[in-house]
Amino acid sequence: MSRKNGILPEQAIRALIDDGAVSASAPMGGEDGLPTQIQPASLDLRLGTVAYRMRASFLPGAGRSVMDAAKDVVMHKIDLTAGAVLETGCVYLVPLQESLNLPKSLAASANPKSSTGRLDVFTRVIADGADAFDRVDAGYNGPLYVEIAPRTFSILVRPGDRLVQMRFRRGVLKELSTQTVSIDLNGAGVIGYRAKRHAGLVDLLKVGGHVALDYWEPLVARGGTLVLDPEEFYILASKEAVSIPEDQAAEMAPIAPEIGEFRAHYAGFFDPGFGVDAAGGAGSRAVLEVRGRDVPFILRDGQPVAKLVYETMTETPAALYGQNGSHYQAQGLRLSKHFKD
The missing domain is CATH 2.70.40.10 (Deoxyuridine triphosphatase (dUTPase))
Structure with missing residues (x-):
């Protein structure tokens, strides 16, 4: 159509x-x-x-x-x-x-x-x-x-x-619907990563060519909360699964800009088909890039941090996201493709 x-x-x-x-x-x-x-x-x-x-x-x-x-x-x-x-x-x-x-x-x-x-x-x-x-x-x-x-x-x-x-x-932009996205801080094992300052160079051509622990500090659950240090960078995951219909696209937007103590998600566009048929149809989690600001701030498990804004496509793409392979389809918590899992 x-x-x-x-x-x-x-x-x-x-x-x-x-x-x-x-x-x-x-x-x-x-x-x-x-x-x-x-x-x-x-x-x-x-x-x-x-x-x-x-x-x-x-x-x-x-x-x-x-x-x-x-x-x-x-x-x-x-x-x-x-x-x-x-x-x-x-x-x-x-x-x-x-x-x-x-x-x-x-x-x-x-x-x-x-x-x-x-x-x-x-x-x-x-x-x-x-x-x-x-x-x-x-x-x-x-x-x-x-x-x-x-x-x-x-x-x-x-x-x-x-x-x-x-x-x-x-x-003009016409919102079809929105979906709230919250932080998952209550999983078993590693629930996020904090970037190490003064780490080595990242070569953009070397996919899987960098040792993750040389660049990232794994974070474990501590009572469902995480203190964001000012100007530190974190990789976290959403609690909700995301699944984008084949005739729609979505963009991540701040849910409450007035919060002011952190910024969530730099790369905010989701292609049609993202999360579709992933994990047995349950969708893929959104990975959130979070940077603390100004003062230490406590994030709690399930805290809303962003929203997905859905918009219609003029027609269904010839190939959906992930059909030709993708590093991020069916993802959970995942670093960029430049790091070894």
Whole structure:
């Protein structure tokens, strides 16, 4: 069934590429091609060949290009061709290989990929003339950039690495339903992980190539509570199972922004089919990236921390999430794919 408005599925994204609404500076084929770059309801965006070390984040604002606005904040230029380290505590701007020439009926939005959020790498996509991060207005014609700020681990990146993904929407956001997500702190054994500061470098190309205990401290249940230390980063899991219908997508959003003592979930987009037929039909748990703020804060088992906002697809994707393999389908508590289980 086809609908006029909603999130575009993978077959419609392929059509955008064929029609020139999405183009790239490097071929979208071969090893870096469509089978892996296109997800059921989103498109992975690839890093270009250079990065700019910035002294501050910024938005260009109406009538200004990103590069014009960057002149005031760029400190130096880094060649990524042979690989380069992006260090914690620094902010970088990287031109993306993809650019857009959207029809006036189509807008786009972006978010970090799951693995990016689980590495505590803060990313935001920026377009020319933008007054907001991660949002591209309908009819936009121009390049795309990503702001990258590693928070806990320094990362080794190369051209073609994929830290962010973009989805395309026709019409305005229309919520179908919401689902509250709460923290599970009462399981047996390990209930979460706290990132180790001053750990080694994470090479984004080395999937399963890093020893988890060199980077993470396992956490065990202590009476159903966990004290979040200020500015520490945690990987936790939801108590609820999540299962996204094949004709819908979902985005994670804060349930109570006024809480203010922690931030939950950087990478907040769930493709159609996530959790479907996983664990005997029970769905997959959502993994939550949590960062403490300002003062120590006690999380309790079952405490609501976020909500899933469901939105319709214009049609069912040709392939659902996990059908072609995924590190995170049927997941429980799980670190990013870069670490050995």
